[in-house]
Amino acid sequence: MNDKTNRPIYLDYSATTPIDERVVAEMLKYMGSDAIFGNPASRSHSYGWTAEAAVEQARQHVADLVGADPREIVFTSGATESDNLAIKGAAHFNVKSGKHIITCKTEHKAVLDSCRQLEREGYEVTYLDPEQNGLIDLDKLKAAMRDDTTLVSIMHVNNEIGVIQDIEAIGKACRQRKIIFHVDAAQSAGKVPMNLSELPVDLMSFSAHKIYGPKGMGALYVQRKPRVRLEAQMHGGGHERGMRSGTLATHQIVGMGEAFRIAKEEMATENERLINLRNQLWDGLKDMEEVYVNGDFDQRVAGNLNISFNYVEGESLLMALKDLAISSGSACTSASLEPSYVLRALGRNDELAHSSIRFSMGRYTTSKDIETTIKHVRSAVEKLRNLSPLWDMYKDGIDLNSIKWAAH
Amino acid sequence: MAYGEKVLDHYENPRNVGKFDQNDANIGTGMVGAPACGDVMRLQIKVNDEGVIEDAVFKTYGCGSAIASSSLLTEWVKGKTLDEAKAIKNTDLAEELALPPVKIHCSVLAEDAINAAVEDYRKKHA
Numbered sequence: 001m002n003d004k005t006n007r008p009i010y011l012d013y014s015a016t017t018p019i020d021e022r023v024v025a026e027m028l029k030y031m032g033s034d035a036i037f038g039n040p041a042s043r044s045h046s047y048g049w050t051a052e053a054a055v056e057q058a059r060q061h062v063a064d065l066v067g068a069d070p071r072e073i074v075f076t077s078g079a080t081e082s083d084n085l086a087i088k089g090a091a092h093f094n095v096k097s098g099k100h101i102i103t104c105k106t107e108h109k110a111v112l113d114s115c116r117q118l119e120r121e122g123y124e125v126t127y128l129d130p131e132q133n134g135l136i137d138l139d140k141l142k143a144a145m146r147d148d149t150t151l152v153s154i155m156h157v158n159n160e161i162g163v164i165q166d167i168e169a170i171g172k173a174c175r176q177r178k179i180i181f182h183v184d185a186a187q188s189a190g191k192v193p194m195n196l197s198e199l200p201v202d203l204m205s206f207s208a209h210k211i212y213g214p215k216g217m218g219a220l221y222v223q224r225k226p227r228v229r230l231e232a233q234m235h236g237g238g239h240e241r242g243m244r245s246g247t248l249a250t251h252q253i254v255g256m257g258e259a260f261r262i263a264k265e266e267m268a269t270e271n272e273r274l275i276n277l278r279n280q281l282w283d284g285l286k287d288m289e290e291v292y293v294n295g296d297f298d299q300r301v302a303g304n305l306n307i308s309f310n311y312v313e314g315e316s317l318l319m320a321l322k323d324l325a326i327s328s329g330s331a332c333t334s335a336s337l338e339p340s341y342v343l344r345a346l347g348r349n350d351e352l353a354h355s356s357i358r359f360s361m362g363r364y365t366t367s368k369d370i371e372t373t374i375k376h377v378r379s380a381v382e383k384l385r386n387l388s389p390l391w392d393m394y395k396d397g398i399d400l401n402s403i404k405w406a407a408h
Numbered sequence: 409m410a411y412g413e414k415v416l417d418h419y420e421n422p423r424n425v426g427k428f429d430q431n432d433a434n435i436g437t438g439m440v441g442a443p444a445c446g447d448v449m450r451l452q453i454k455v456n457d458e459g460v461i462e463d464a465v466f467k468t469y470g471c472g473s474a475i476a477s478s479s480l481l482t483e484w485v486k487g488k489t490l491d492e493a494k495a496i497k498n499t500d501l502a503e504e505l506a507l508p509p510v511k512i513h514c515s516v517l518a519e520d521a522i523n524a525a526v527e528d529y530r531k532k533h534a
Contacts, residue, residue: 405442
């Protein structure tokens, strides 16, 4: 428990983050009858003009964090919408050049399900297997490219295992084949430095709530030079240069802008702090038997550590760790009864996938939180291993693969 | 997911955790489930000369409901004859523990475990 709030210690920053108080203060200026409440699209009075100025200021902040031109930022309702707009919009617009798309099995569902929808429409999709460390083999990607490939969609930082893909190298390979490159950067903006004015990336999705901004707010970067064109998915008043109609949510946009502004200012020092916390956590656990880090250890975003505790089932571990707010790749914690598709795509066996815990740290995580976490995790794993027949068998030197299990 | 009080009680204080020598003639062992599915139960019963279950132990790899189902099962089988133990139904376990629908399979696994343990014992004495 957190001593101050009497709530579980929050280690689920990859799921969402609280809105920073500084962001809340900015947003409040745009809510209420005395606030700047005008429609940014109203051209005929000062209510509209001031709201529009606020939106453009926020657009500048978002662009500044990632090295883009503000005219390349399209506001959306979140990274899911941005992914949908990028993938379906680019595939539809370029249908005359081909109907083949390449992505990876460990992408977020917003990307995978957009691709599934395109398959239903007659497109063909190649789902690449990542390497065991979660990273993509560039040669395999190049080998999958065809003359009718119009789009490659690869995420920057994986939401479960935190690995960072080399988007520069992937983008170069796409440029060589004149293929549009989309990057889901929901988990990387504000955490991994990037400069889109130099990166060979055509489309990039952002989320506000992953970096201390409001939920329900995101953006899509759409490159201007060379110009990338999309077919709109939302039709209406022609907002956002026709790519995304709908009245702009001034307070949400301002919140995203402020969150991105703060992230730019604090990213370097914050990353250093988070890496120290991550090392503290791993140092406190790594001497235990049969613990494995999922995903490449070094090519990893600062705040993420995904660990499998072999022979312990994830949901029971979460139950023992009720004083921590964490998430598991175990089937039992999800509605699907399937263990994490991300871990399975890495080639992790089912036991390890069922045994995984994601710790994601952020702006308000303290060294004391991690100290408490280590203590809780060690005692919970020990307790559950004493209860585990698989642990007994491991200790007796029995190879679990040699047993004929009755799947149920 | 929120857990019922009885599940929490068995999870926090599991009864009869342990292991018997499975080669002992008085012991019946049932191991059911699969690591790939996220649960494995090992239930062992010690049967006396009158065919009554004197003692029972378990170890379970699985979610809290699976642990609670097997823990409760060890309490219930003690003092029962083999046939009485085999008559324990998964629905009784699920009802006692107030398992939600998605966790019914945990009680099914427990029923499988006692059946397998009794079979194992009978095979040794056939």
